[in-house]
Amino acid sequence: MSSPHSKSAAVAAALAALDADRTPERPVYRAAVRALLAALADRVPGRSVEVRVPPYGAVQCVPGPRHTRGTPPNVVEMDPDTWLRVAAGRLDWAHAVADGRVRVSGARADLSAYLPV
Numbered sequence: 001m002s003s004p005h006s007k008s009a010a011v012a013a014a015l016a017a018l019d020a021d022r023t024p025e026r027p028v029y030r031a032a033v034r035a036l037l038a039a040l041a042d043r044v045p046g047r048s049v050e051v052r053v054p055p056y057g058a059v060q061c062v063p064g065p066r067h068t069r070g071t072p073p074n075v076v077e078m079d080p081d082t083w084l085r086v087a088a089g090r091l092d093w094a095h096a097v098a099d100g101r102v103r104v105s106g107a108r109a110d111l112s113a114y115l116p117v
Contacts, residue, residue: 011036036088037053040059040115047062048061048062048066049062049109050072074108075103076102076111078102086102087116093110
């Protein structure tokens with residue numbers, strides 16, 4: 001799944017499965033998470049925030065001070081379901097953070113201005 005068409009198909013398939021209260025197939029889930037992480041990194045290039053969606057991927061984004069070793073000072077972490085919903089605009093960032101579905105640390109870790117992708 002490397003073409004943009006197959007990545008958008010993976011995102012659509014994963015969201016359809018979640019909408020039907022099903023877990024997407026693992027390859028589809030992985031491709032969808034990675035496609036939306038890549039879209040975020042393309043939209044907001046930088047290296048000051050690390051966005052983690054274990055076990056499928058992580059990207060660095062947002063302009064600002066560059067992080068090079070150890071645990072980054074600005075980290076956003078969430079499960080794949082939450083990431084797909086937030087990135088697609090189906091779940092509000094503030095609600096996801098308030099509900100504890102998104103874990104954030106650091107002054108630059110608020111991604112609300114960049115979502116949905």
